[in-house]
Amino acid sequence: MQYTIREIEEKDDKEIENLIRSCLIEFGANHEGTAWTDPNLGRFSKIYNKEGNKYWVAMDEDDKIIGGVGIGKLDGVEGVCELQKMY
DSSP, X not given: OOOEEEEOOGGGHHHHHHHHHHHHHHTTOOSTTSGGGOTTXXXXXXXXXXXXXXXXXXXXXXXXXXXXXXXXXXXTSTTOEEEESOO
């Protein structure tokens, strides 16, 4: 099987949100205090297409999104970034 990794596009926002929510349900993390209530889940193409932030999606041979990961600035710490929303 061959996979493709590319930067997120606006058309991917809902699919990656659904993927993240299904992972959270699977691991019992579909509650307050987790990514479940993150208001930015459906807005990754806007959030991560800024200087210092990027988000990539992994796709299978049928162009179905099977995962994603972001890298972004760590709030409050100058010059430091972190992996974010890796599912």
